[in-house]
Amino acid sequence: MSFLDKLNPQQREAVETTEGPVLILAGAGSGKTRVITYRIAYLIEHKGVMPESILAMTFTNKAAAEMGERVEKLVGGLSIAKPVISTFHSFCVRVLRRDIEALQISSATPGQPPSGHTKKFVIYDESDMQSVVKGVMRRLGLDDKQLTPRTVLSRISWAKNHMLDPQELYLQSADQKTEKIAHLFEEYRKELRKANALDFDDLLLEATRLLKTSSQVREYYNRRFQYLLIDEYQDTNRPQYELMRMLAGERHNVCAVGDEDQSIYSWRGADIRNILEFEKDFPEAKIIRLEQNYRSTQNILQAASSVVANNVRRKGKNLWTSRQGGTKIGYYEAPDGENEALFAADHVTKYMREAAQRGETPRAAVLYRTNSQSRLFEEAMRRYGLKYKVVGGFSFYERSEIKDMISYLKVIHNPADSISLLRVINTPTRGIGKSTIETIERLALETGLSLWDALGEAIRRQLLPQRSLAALKSFQQLILDAQAILSGTFAQGPEPNAGLGAATAPSESEPDGVADGDAAAFEPDEFENTGFHFGGAYNGTDEEAANGESGGEAPAAAIEAIAREVLTGASNPASDAFPAPVVSTADVLKFLIDRTGYIKILETEDTPEAFSRIENLRELVNAAMDSRDRGESLDQFLDHAALISDVDDYDERSQITLMSLHAAKGLEFPLVFLSGLEEGLFPHSRTMLQPEEVEEERRLCYVGMTRAMDQLILTRAVYRRRYGTDLPEASVPSRFLEEVPAPLIEELGTRRTMNAGRAYAGTGTYARPAARGAVHDDPGQSHYSYEDEDQSANWNRGKAAENRTKTTAPAKPYNSIENIAEFFASRGKKFTVPKVPLEEPTGKRGFRPGQKVRHPKYGEGTVYQREGEGEEAKITVQFPRFGLKKLVEKYAQLERA
């Protein structure tokens, strides 16, 4: 009956070799995840290993969750206990939340508290780290122009990833700059310790240090975990490596899975030696190679292999596939970035139609080197009326309103967190200004108190004018009340008057086991929740959640259900028979939003931006409620918020996905576009000086190409604008293009046939006046131009179809979508004219250049230019007395004059 029959001989060997160290060199698409999940299932089912003694480490929550689901499918129902499948960072947080205080240095002076982090530590993200460095540099009077906080941070991170402390960095520094950085590193560390905060790198470092220094802790984990699996082993850095060694204990039951050709994180400290020298570390290791690719066609595989073969530092392998031949690798050379994106949108449209006819579920990905490239593709997809999803870029938790609320929660959880405190002390404004803050900062510095304590001291000693004191008091009381609510000791209920509806009345009961971080988080069972889902990314169905069936573990579900009931007032809250419900993070959030008037203030703004921020806040409350339903405490909620990653919100149900090449690792798509194949962009200019870094770019290219199952299309823009307004620059084709064997390539349209000899007169901002276009007087280069503003304006308003037949002369430049369509038609190729949502210009709206308008403040003027589409359009108007003004059509109360 065995599921082992579904494996090839090598995969089977990888699954069945359970004892001792194993290195699985798994080529792209060779069934790596399948092997890992089957191996776990095999251990449980055939070897009788207790699930909870298996630990699997991945790099993203997404991968962890997926693995968990697949294991569950294989062995589901066999046992309530589950293997622990977690990311490195999440795992480390759990280890630290349990035992970090074992690292405390006992104080030199008796009576003083020991120094070091406590269980209440918070996690600092990129911007928090930046604030710390800025603050330190300001205090030391360092010029942040010469040495930017960014540089300092990246050097600190580098040092940490190579396990150097400030002193070691100082000793090995060869120049003054590095010495300065070492000094700043030291100060940075002090600040974080004072704030009881850890940054991302610290999570790995401190957990490793903890296991190293405390034999008790180490033994606990060695007893607990008998079998260890490491995914993406080629991307592990030094701390991760040491962590692995420590967890492997004496047994060495380590299974590392990786592919040196897919190592793309050396800049994050990933050490390719970890994989290349595995046999040295574990001489008894067994090496298994998985070389059959089940994903791609032969053409794709061959193209990708040819590219990566140009690398020197690799073990080398022979990937093969039974999928002979296949569609050739498409290559499209676009005149510019806009066109590149439109081409992709057009091609995707056709592909989706054909796939639907074949009865397949179409899935396509557009991959790029830098996230900023996504903008053009997004615009193109919208033009074509295509639904797409962007992975990465600006995340939910980076939005200012979300960061504000998270910062409040951090301060409530850990008032020592000065960075978060500074962020919210006057947000929304409550009259605590620069001078007040400076006074408190000085007090803190002089007394050695935290900002929070200094604030209390300033109030007690009346160190400030009455006005400021009152403002400070209101802030202090806000935090104290929130803390009281959380601990269930808050006496009077908050007045519910915010936009979120009534805040749940705080419970008066004492917190207890279910969700209390101090108690629950340190039980061994804490690891059961590892494949977590967060907010919108929650994958289970609503029914599951409602029935409390999702986990299958009856007791927890029952307790949760009771907790829910009690919280909603459906049952008798006085009962002592069950753990009393704890006031949840969501309740605290509601209280905060209510008391600060955050949403109310946004409501009065009455702008679309404000509205979307309100929506985001509601989403955050939802996420907190989901968190509560999972029985999580505040610190667990904050940990998730800190450790959630971009790729985690990749949704495989989405038909079109836009993402960076890095984010695409581990995924597969029938159709893949690899865009921006230009020297300086890919390979990126920052890498081109060092050969090793170019090799990493090449591996990145390999990763991208091997994501494709059926069709791979490479694109490049002949001209590309680097920043919004600058002139476009001519590009040189990426070296990677030349490394693909020519017979494998099919050109999908070239510039030669396009429209020879036109001057570049536009940029694809479709409403740019013709005459002002930058002119590249290189007749050899050809491209289309968007020379006619009138046309583009029409097109923006959805009249594209009307225009389609107007331009027929072949001499005319292919300067708009319609013309391109025609061009393709004349060559027997189809190019669909994009669907543009029809938007009737309402009444006074839709001003065109040349029109006379009236503004309530500036009086009469003449429209000079129009940019953008619909009511979001920006209009530049010339007012006789005020000059040129750029106005958003929707808001400026313009009237026809």
Place this chain on the structure above:
DNA sequence: CCCTGGTCCCAACTT
């Protein structure tokens, strides 16, 4: 103290 608008400078990948 707070808000606004202008200007400057930046722009790789990510847990």
Place this chain on the structure above:
DNA sequence: GGGACCAGGG
């Protein structure tokens, strides 16, 4: 395209 910072007026 946008975030950070600063000057100036309310």
